[in-house]
Amino acid sequence: MSLDVSVTPDAVAELGAREVRRSVMGRWGFRLGVVFGWVAFLGVWYAVSQFALGTQQLPPPHVVASEAWQIATGEGFGSTLWASVVRVVGGCLLALLASIVFGMVIAYSNWWRALIRSLTRFFVSIPTVALAILALIIFGVSDIGPMLTATLVATPHVMSSVAHGLTGVDRRLIVMSESFARTRAQIITGVLLPSSVLAVIGGARQAFALAWRISLLTEVFAASDGVGFQIRRSFESYDVRGMLAWTALFIGVMFFFENFVFRQLERRAFGGAHAAARTEPQR
Structure with missing residues (x-):
C-alpha cells in the first residue's frame, strides 16, 4: 500500500498563509496579554486603595499619575533625574568592566576561579542595606557611594554570565590565533570579546537592571540629590503620593533605557550572529 503525497503550489501557499496567520495571532495574543496584565494590576491597585x-x-x-506629571513639568526635575542616571550608568559600566576582567580570569584559571568564587559568596551574603549604610560612613554624602555600591552588588551576578559566555568561545579560534603568533592581548581583543559579545551585552543589561535598583536604594541614605533623595524627603513628610510618583517616574526612565537601548543592542548582536552563521563556509 503506497501513500501518494503530492506537493502542489496551492498546498505550499496555503501552508505559508496558515503559518502567517498563526504568527499574527500569536503576536496579538501577546499584546492583549500585556494589556490585560496592566488593566488587572491597576484594578487591584484601585481596589486595595479604596477598600x-x-x-x-x-x-x-x-x-499618582497627576503628581508625577506635576513633578515632571516642575523645576529641578531634570537635574534630579540626571544625578540618578549618572550614578546608575556609572555603576553599570564599572560593574560590566569588572565582570569582563574577572570573567576572563575565572574562565581560564582554576586557582583564580576558586578565589574569586569564595569572595563572591562573601559579597553576595552582605545585605544591600548594610552596604548602603557603609557607603554613607566611608564616602559620606557623595556620588561615589551609590555608584560603588551598585558596582559591588551587580558585579558578582554579572560576572558569572560573562564567564559562561567566554568559556563558550570556540577553542579552535584560539589555537589558530596562537599558531599565527598572535599575542595574548590580540587574542583577547580579536577573538574572545567579539565571540562573546552576546554574553557581554546580556551582562550589561543585567548590570543595568541591578545598578538602578541598588543606586536608588543607596541614594536614600547617602545622597543629597537624585530620585532616592527625593523619595526620602517625601517619606519624612509622609507624602506617599510623592514617593510613588518619583518611583514611577524613575522606573519609567529605566524601562526606556532597557527597552530602547539594551534590547536594540541585543537584536543587532543576534542579527549579526545569525548573519555570520549563514555566511560561514560549510565544512
Missing part, C-alpha cells in the same frame, strides 16, 4: 488601605496610605493610580 483595604485607604487613599491616604495608598493613593489611587490617577492621583
Whole structure:
C-alpha cells in the first residue's frame, strides 16, 4: 500500500498563509496579554486603595499619575533625574568592566576561579542595606557611594554570565590565533570579546537592571540629590503620593533605557550572529 503525497503550489501557499496567520495571532495574543496584565494590576491597585488601605496610605493610580506629571513639568526635575542616571550608568559600566576582567580570569584559571568564587559568596551574603549604610560612613554624602555600591552588588551576578559566555568561545579560534603568533592581548581583543559579545551585552543589561535598583536604594541614605533623595524627603513628610510618583517616574526612565537601548543592542548582536552563521563556509 503506497501513500501518494503530492506537493502542489496551492498546498505550499496555503501552508505559508496558515503559518502567517498563526504568527499574527500569536503576536496579538501577546499584546492583549500585556494589556490585560496592566488593566488587572491597576484594578487591584484601585481596589486595595479604596477598600483595604485607604487613599491616604495608598493613593489611587490617577492621583499618582497627576503628581508625577506635576513633578515632571516642575523645576529641578531634570537635574534630579540626571544625578540618578549618572550614578546608575556609572555603576553599570564599572560593574560590566569588572565582570569582563574577572570573567576572563575565572574562565581560564582554576586557582583564580576558586578565589574569586569564595569572595563572591562573601559579597553576595552582605545585605544591600548594610552596604548602603557603609557607603554613607566611608564616602559620606557623595556620588561615589551609590555608584560603588551598585558596582559591588551587580558585579558578582554579572560576572558569572560573562564567564559562561567566554568559556563558550570556540577553542579552535584560539589555537589558530596562537599558531599565527598572535599575542595574548590580540587574542583577547580579536577573538574572545567579539565571540562573546552576546554574553557581554546580556551582562550589561543585567548590570543595568541591578545598578538602578541598588543606586536608588543607596541614594536614600547617602545622597543629597537624585530620585532616592527625593523619595526620602517625601517619606519624612509622609507624602506617599510623592514617593510613588518619583518611583514611577524613575522606573519609567529605566524601562526606556532597557527597552530602547539594551534590547536594540541585543537584536543587532543576534542579527549579526545569525548573519555570520549563514555566511560561514560549510565544512
